[in-house]
Every structure is written in structure tokens, then in C-alpha cells.
Amino acid sequence: MSKDDLSRRDVMGMAARGAALAGLGGVSTLLAVKAHGSDAWYIDTSKCVNSRLGALGVDTCLRCATECVLPLSAVRAVNEFADCGRCYICPAYFDIHSAIDADGLPSKKLCPRDAIERRPIGWIDPDDPANNFYEYLIDESLCDGCGLCVMDCKEPAGLGSIKLEVRHDTCLACNRCSISIACPDEAYELRPTV
Amino acid sequence: MMKYRRIGEMGAPGAKGARFEESARAVACTSDGFWYLAGDQEIHAFDSEGKQVGAWPTSLPAWSLAVDRGGRIWAGEQGQVEVFSPEGHLQDTWQNEKLFGFLTAIAVGERDIFVADARSRWIHRFDHNRGFVNHIGDHHRKGGFHIPNGVLDFAVDLDGTVVVANPGMHRVERYTPDGESLGYFGRFGQHDPESFPGCCNPTNLALGPGGQVVVSEKAGPRVKVYDPHGKLMAVVAAGDDFDLGCKNMDLAVDTEGVIGVVDPIERILVLYEPVDAPVATAGVTS
Numbered sequence: 001m002s003k004d005d006l007s008r009r010d011v012m013g014m015a016a017r018g019a020a021l022a023g024l025g026g027v028s029t030l031l032a033v034k035a036h037g038s039d040a041w042y043i044d045t046s047k048c049v050n051s052r053l054g055a056l057g058v059d060t061c062l063r064c065a066t067e068c069v070l071p072l073s074a075v076r077a078v079n080e081f082a083d084c085g086r087c088y089i090c091p092a093y094f095d096i097h098s099a100i101d102a103d104g105l106p107s108k109k110l111c112p113r114d115a116i117e118r119r120p121i122g123w124i125d126p127d128d129p130a131n132n133f134y135e136y137l138i139d140e141s142l143c144d145g146c147g148l149c150v151m152d153c154k155e156p157a158g159l160g161s162i163k164l165e166v167r168h169d170t171c172l173a174c175n176r177c178s179i180s181i182a183c184p185d186e187a188y189e190l191r192p193t194v
Numbered sequence: 195m196m197k198y199r200r201i202g203e204m205g206a207p208g209a210k211g212a213r214f215e216e217s218a219r220a221v222a223c224t225s226d227g228f229w230y231l232a233g234d235q236e237i238h239a240f241d242s243e244g245k246q247v248g249a250w251p252t253s254l255p256a257w258s259l260a261v262d263r264g265g266r267i268w269a270g271e272q273g274q275v276e277v278f279s280p281e282g283h284l285q286d287t288w289q290n291e292k293l294f295g296f297l298t299a300i301a302v303g304e305r306d307i308f309v310a311d312a313r314s315r316w317i318h319r320f321d322h323n324r325g326f327v328n329h330i331g332d333h334h335r336k337g338g339f340h341i342p343n344g345v346l347d348f349a350v351d352l353d354g355t356v357v358v359a360n361p362g363m364h365r366v367e368r369y370t371p372d373g374e375s376l377g378y379f380g381r382f383g384q385h386d387p388e389s390f391p392g393c394c395n396p397t398n399l400a401l402g403p404g405g406q407v408v409v410s411e412k413a414g415p416r417v418k419v420y421d422p423h424g425k426l427m428a429v430v431a432a433g434d435d436f437d438l439g440c441k442n443m444d445l446a447v448d449t450e451g452v453i454g455v456v457d458p459i460e461r462i463l464v465l466y467e468p469v470d471a472p473v474a475t476a477g478v479t480s
Contacts (some may be wrong), residue, residue, distance in 0.1 A: 056438040085342025086363060087393040089382050096384045096392065104381060121333070130363040130382075131335040156441035157413040158393055159342055 004047075011063040040193045041177050043075070045163045047187035050147040051154055064164055065146040067182040074171035074177070075145030075164050077138050083161035086121060091157050092149035093118050093136055103129070111149060115142035140167070168193065195427035196419065197469040199471035200435070204240045204463040205231055212238075212246070218461040220269070221446045221454050222259035228280075229446070229454055231463050232256035232468065237282065239270060240463075247248055250282030257345075258310070262302040270297030270309055270439040293318050293326065306371055310346040310355060312353070315339045317348055317356065319371060330356055330373040342394045343412065345442045349401040353450040358399060359409060361394035366407055366424065379424025382391075387418065402447035410455060417455055417466070430466050 045051040049061045064075040089096065089105070093116050098108035109116070117137045125131040138149075145164055153162040180188030207213040214233030215422025227242030239248035258270035265280040270419045273294050277286040295313025306327065307320045315338025315398050317330040331339045339346055348358040355376065356369045368376035380396075383389020390396055396409035396418075405422035408430075415436035418430040430453060436443070437459040444456040453466045
């Protein structure tokens, strides 16, 4: 065994050990980041087809509800009350295409899990229900983030007050989030928590 | 049912005038065939052939237009009204810090001036000395007209009746100039074309010859004509006529019954004429 051979083996061994250490370091860094909760999955609502302006006449994307590894997805629909029109006929609450009932309202609700509650605000005009404001509350224990209400609240049908959000107290923060893989709009982003 | 056909456009690119860069918002017309279109921070004037005959700037973006009997053009803006000669010379600026929020409709009559303020959600009535007379719409339980779409629109007929689009209640409402309710027509309905669909329709309104009520809707965009009693007379345009994103399409009707519709996506004015209907007495409001 020559001096040169030893030297080459040493160099190769050192390189291999270095690569292994670097790999371990990367994994440990990722684990550390996850342990500290400094990165989390977010939905960019300007990319999501359900809330993206101009994406009209298309089917609702249901992948946030169907692709999450949890039994009930970590994604929820959230109604930003400041932006809500408090409408008498809310297209995110009612299935506005269903038959009209005796009270002149759509006979069916849009949400398949009945997760939205409609509640009159303040004093109620008993003679004219259209003459009232209504607030729409989403029960997060029922919502699975399917996005149907988000699509039908979007401009111009509604005011776009309902958006999808990842609930970080529920999300497992998988390194390869299955929703992000399935998302056709690349609307899922791993970002530092805010 | 009456029928209408699309007869032309005003403000289309490369044609007889320059197209607005960013937005088209409001329209008015005169009894002698001139059309005025507000967009960006300008007003464009067109003759009856669709040729652009003038353009001038406004100090703020105009959200509503009206033409008085003298041919002057009144532009409703945020916090103020600007008045221009037919040639586009600024003649007056009327500001009212308390009552002029966001002026999305304006009508100028012999005795009264009415402005719709989308901020308060009321219509304010003034005399020609700018003296405030009364509000319309403040009796509503909701504190004003319900306009989730962000625009309050109305027109005044030849008798002085104020006809208002109240989209959140799916109604067209009538008032005396004093603000007393004279009733309404309309109800929610997604499938019956006589009804108003979605969360909030109709969004815009104008009056045509014989007291016809012309309305526009959003999601999906549609233009309809009703008789004065609320019976549907025509679906003027729907479906492929407009981009699905069109909303708050302002309207004006000339003495021949030609309807001008602002297309905010294409940033043009689209004209429709009645095909087979007799045109009754003249009367133009916007």
C-alpha cells in the first residue's frame, strides 16, 4: 500500500463522512425547525381557485377536505366579518339554486356538513325578514374545509369574506403536506409562522 | 316579451375613440343623442354615431353622471360633485363634507338635485341653492338601502318619483321626493327571470320611455326591462354578452329606448335597441 493510495482512501473516507454528517445536520435542522414551530403551511388565497378573483364558472376544488392525512382536515373556512355583507340571501349559506320555500328562501343549504349558522343581528323586523341583517358563523368543529362556501362567497357573487385557512393547532405540519402535493394551484406554502 | 339587439359599442379600442386604461364606471345620455362615459379620471363624450367628440379630466374619479336640461354634465365623485359645460369646461365644484361620501348616482331636475351616497347608503335631496331638503332611505331597519355590492343607484321619473335599486332586499323601491315609500316590486329567485338572483340584485337602474324600469344584475351579469308595475318585459342581455366578473354595470336610456350598458371589464359602453316594441312618450333619466 503506497503513500498515495492511503492518501486517496483517506480523502474519500473523509468526503463520505462529511457528506453523512451534512445530511444528518440537514435532517436535524429540519426537525429542529419543526420542533420550534417556526415553519407552517399557509394557503395563499390569491392562488387558491376557490378564492382567486377571476376564476369563475369553474368547479370548486375540494382537495383541502379530501387530501389531508387527518380524519377531519386541518383546513377551515373562516368568515371575516368586517368584509361580510350580512346579506338576507347569502349564497355561501343557501344553495341558491334550490327550490324556493314558502318563506321565499332557498329550501336547501350549501354546506354539506351544515357548519354555517345564520343569525339575525340586533332587533328583528318580524313583518319583513328581508329588512334584517344576518351574520354567518362557521362551526369549526363541523367544517372540513371543502371550500364550497368560499367559491360561492367570491366576487362578484359575494364579497369574498370567506377564505380557507390552515388551523395550526390541528395541522401536523408534515414535511410533505399531502394537500400541498395535490393542490393544482400551488397555493400551499411552507412559511415561517406569524 | 320585447326583444333587443346589440347595435354597437362606444369607447372600444382602435375604433372611434380611446378606451379607458383601467376602468369604466358611469354613463348618461341626452335627449339629442349624446352619450357621456366616465372612467379612469376622465369623461368621454360620444355623438349618436358613436364617434368620440370630446374628452376631459375630472379632479377625482367620477362614479356617476347626469345631464341637466341645459346640457351640463354633473359628475358624482368621492366627497364632491363637479359640473361641466357640454364642451367639458369645469363650471362648478360642489363639496359637502358631511353629506357627500361616495356618490354613485345623481339626478338633476327642475327643482331638485338628488345624489346617492353609497357610504351613508342614503339618497340626499337638495334644492338648486345647494340647500339640504331631506334624505330618502333612512327609514330602513338596516339604516339605509342594503348595498353589499357597494353602489347605490336610482333614477327619477318625470313625475318626480324616485325609483331605487335596493339589491340586498332584491327590490326596486319607489319614493316621493320627500322620502315617503310608494311601494316596491321584486323578490329573490334564481331561476325565474322576473325575480332577482344571488345575494344582491339589481345593482343598477335607469328609467326608459313610458316609465320602463331597466336594471342590471351581477353574477351572472344580465340586463332586464320591467314595466312600471314590475312586470318583466324583456331580458336584454345575459349569458355570453358580458364577462362573468362584470358587476355594477351602470345604465342609461335614450328617448328612443336605446339602452347603454357600461361594461366594466371591457371598459366600454354597449348599446342595445328595442327590435319590435313601440316607443312611447319621451323621458330620459339616468
